[in-house]
Amino acid sequence: MGFIKRAGLYCLRQRFKTIILFLVLTLISTFMLTGIAIRDAAKGATTDVRTAIGGKIILEIDKDGNMGSAQQYEWGTAYTYNGDQITQKIVDAIRKVDGVVDYNAEETAAYYGAGVNFNYLPTAYELSYTPYGESSSYTVTLSSEKCRAFQSGKYKLVDGRHITHDDKYTCLISKELADYNRLSVGDKIKMYSLDSDSIAEFKIVGIFDGTEGSSGNAYTVGDIPANLGYIDYAGWQDIFKDLGDVDFYQHLTIFVEDPVSIQNVYDKISALPELKGKTLKLTIDTDEYDVVSTPLESLQELVNTTIIIISVVSVAILTLLLTIWIRGRKKEIGILLSIGKSKANIILQIFTETFAVAIISFAAALPFSSLIAEKAGEFLVSRVTTGTAALDVQIDAVYLLPLYVIGILLITVSVIASAWTVVRSEPKDILTKMS
Numbered sequence: 001m002g003f004i005k006r007a008g009l010y011c012l013r014q015r016f017k018t019i020i021l022f023l024v025l026t027l028i029s030t031f032m033l034t035g036i037a038i039r040d041a042a043k044g045a046t047t048d049v050r051t052a053i054g055g056k057i058i059l060e061i062d063k064d065g066n067m068g069s070a071q072q073y074e075w076g077t078a079y080t081y082n083g084d085q086i087t088q089k090i091v092d093a094i095r096k097v098d099g100v101v102d103y104n105a106e107e108t109a110a111y112y113g114a115g116v117n118f119n120y121l122p123t124a125y126e127l128s129y130t131p132y133g134e135s136s137s138y139t140v141t142l143s144s145e146k147c148r149a150f151q152s153g154k155y156k157l158v159d160g161r162h163i164t165h166d167d168k169y170t171c172l173i174s175k176e177l178a179d180y181n182r183l184s185v186g187d188k189i190k191m192y193s194l195d196s197d198s199i200a201e202f203k204i205v206g207i208f209d210g211t212e213g214s215s216g217n218a219y220t221v222g223d224i225p226a227n228l229g230y231i232d233y234a235g236w237q238d239i240f241k242d243l244g245d246v247d248f249y250q251h252l253t254i255f256v257e258d259p260v261s262i263q264n265v266y267d268k269i270s271a272l273p274e275l276k277g278k279t280l281k282l283t284i285d286t287d288e289y290d291v292v293s294t295p296l297e298s299l300q301e302l303v304n305t306t307i308i309i310i311s312v313v314s315v316a317i318l319t320l321l322l323t324i325w326i327r328g329r330k331k332e333i334g335i336l337l338s339i340g341k342s343k344a345n346i347i348l349q350i351f352t353e354t355f356a357v358a359i360i361s362f363a364a365a366l367p368f369s370s371l372i373a374e375k376a377g378e379f380l381v382s383r384v385t386t387g388t389a390a391l392d393v394q395i396d397a398v399y400l401l402p403l404y405v406i407g408i409l410l411i412t413v414s415v416i417a418s419a420w421t422v423v424r425s426e427p428k429d430i431l432t433k434m435s
Contacts, residue, residue: 003345007352017325018357024321025354025361026368028314028410029403033369035310036399039303055259056285057266059086059094059252083279085248093274094254099265101257104146105249109137111236112222113191116199118181120221127220132192134220136227140236144172144206146253147230160185160206168234171202175209176226196239202231253285311410318354318414326350326418351415358411362403 011018063081086105095103112135120136127134141147145162149155163170171189178184183204190201211226218224237246254269256262266284269275275282326333336346 003349004352007349007356010349010353011356021321021354021357022361022364024317025358025407026364028310028317029358029362029365029407030368030372031310032307032314032406033365033399033403034372035303035307036402037369039300039307042297042299042303055256055262055265057254057256057262057269058281058283058285059090059254059269060281060283061085061250062279062281086250086252086280087248090272090274090278090280091249091252093272094252094269097265097268097272099256099258099261099268100254102143102146102255104141104143104253104255105233105251106142106147106253107140107250109222110140111138111193111231111239112136112195113138113193113200116190116192118177118183118189120227121177121180121224123218123221123224125219130192130194134222135192135194136221136224136229138171138229138231140233141230142233144230146255149210150208155208155210157206158209160204162206163230163232167205167232168238169200169202170205170232170235172206172208172230173204174211174226174229175207176211177229178204178207180226193239196243198239200235200239202235311406314410315413315417318410319417322350322354322414322418347415347419350419351411354411354415355408358407359404362400362407365403366400 061081061083063083091103094100114130114132114135116132120134129135139147141163142165143163144150145157150157150162157172158175160172163172173183173189183189185204185207187204188201189204190199192199211224211228221227233249240246254265256265262284266282270282333346337343
């Protein structure tokens with residue numbers, strides 16, 4: 001009689017032991033499946049973060065050692081930067097570099113405009129140093145979607161669209177300011193600039209929120225976040241074109257698709273002929289990616305460690321359980337050895353008995369794992385990532401393959417460890433001890 005048939009008959013005859021083995025293996029495989037699912041979910045979330053956030057390379061003017069002599073004015077002392085600027089020629093060369101997916105220029109408070117046909121949210125002090133009242137500051141940008149406040153989630157677009165590279169004389173305003181003046185997307189607002197002594201008209205292309213409840217005790221309209229907004233670079237350059245050369249950027253954020261390859265992209269940009277000998281600084285910025293990805297990577301390490309611990313504990317439990325049962329089968333093993341069955345044949349029988357039960361246990365673990373995986377993922381995220389990420393933990397049939405591979409290894413180690421103490425003895429020694 002072959003070892004496979006003997007294994008089947010033993011499982012049927014020893015139903016109580018088979019049920020206990022089934023429960024133990026189901027419990028082990030449930031924990032194992034849950035761990036694998038959470039690890040893969042964390043890995044997938046890390047990949048998504050890499051794609052969504054990407055990496056950043058910052059190109060900016062180098063003021064260190066490139067500031068001119070002090071100039072005295074009636075309101076104080078000023079220094080003029082006499083180094084190189086980031087020109088459109090440089091920007092065009094950078095955007096052609098492989099790995100660069102986008103770029104943005106963002107200058108905070110680069111434009112001050114007083115409302116001509118609209119009013120700012122009022123303050124305790126009404127300052128009127130322009131013919132149209134007090135001015136508020138605007139961030140000048142190529143792409144408002146790539147601005148820090150929107151990237152961090154502080155501001156969120158609630159209507160319309162973002163400012164893009166192709167826009168000219170467009171703006172974003174806060175929902176509070178829009179509601180205060182009954183403005184909507186598509187409306188046009190006029191602003192007076194004291195710096196250029198001119199009135200410019202901007203089309204509202206988007207409205208954002210995130211400024212609510214942050215006015216405080218403001219002294220000027222510029223101290224109220226809801227009064228601050230965004231305008232496009234092309235319009236700003238057109239407004240000040242007669243006052244000097246404004247066809248340049250002082251700060252450029254270069255977006256790289258994958259932060260892992262950011263050093264490679266950095267090296268390519270550094271080698272561009274357009275940057276050689278220029279008084280410009282190039283630095284790598286992965287702070288936003290690190291804030292989110294580091295906890296997720298820590299979670300992966302934690303889960304990997306947990307899987308290893310589960311594997312070791314599983315081997316110990318299985319070995320102990322099988323050792324107790326195999327010691328009760330000394331007579332059976334001795335008879336099999338005495339009639340010519342090899343030790344390998346006996347070990348294969350025990351392995352087959354265990355694995356046959358494991359096949360059913362692993363499949364039965366799927367629904368149990370689905371019930372606890374999501375809750376376990378939420379618990380680990382709350383403990384490790386401090387709310388910086390969420391996991392989409394799903395149990396799928398594809399996880400059965402790695403589970404079976406791991407299961408075969410664990411069962412093999414347990415069976416050999418538990419059976420070896422018996423099968424290493426000679427048949428006559430086993431039967432002598434039994435008698």
